[in-house]
Amino acid sequence: TSRNMVRALMCLELILNSVNINLVTFSDLFDSRQLKGDIFSIFVIAIAAAEAAIGLAIVSSIYRNRNSTRINQSNLLNK
Numbered sequence: 001t002s003r004n005m006v007r008a009l010m011c012l013e014l015i016l017n018s019v020n021i022n023l024v025t026f027s028d029l030f031d032s033r034q035l036k037g038d039i040f041s042i043f044v045i046a047i048a049a050a051e052a053a054i055g056l057a058i059v060s061s062i063y064r065n066r067n068s069t070r071i072n073q074s075n076l077l078n079k
Contacts, residue, residue, distance in 0.1 A: 004069055004070060004071070005055075008071060009055045009056065009059065012051070013051075016047075019044060023044070024038055027041075
């Protein structure tokens with residue numbers, strides 16, 4: 001199995017995008033007059049963009065210090 005931090009971040013982004021698809025679909029299906037699901041999905045997109053930027057900054061910092069982006073090799077909290 002591959003335990004790369006960048007792949008884990010990409011998987012998290014895919015999960016958040018699937019949440020957005022569900023929000024928009026169910027908002028259109030059950031309550032098409034109000035835009036609650038659409039507006040909430042915009043907030044999720046903004047949070048996902050911030051999460052991706054912060055996550056990639058953390059990964060690049062770990063790579064500069066450890067020369068590895070493998071999840072099982074980053075035991076920074078143990079020291």
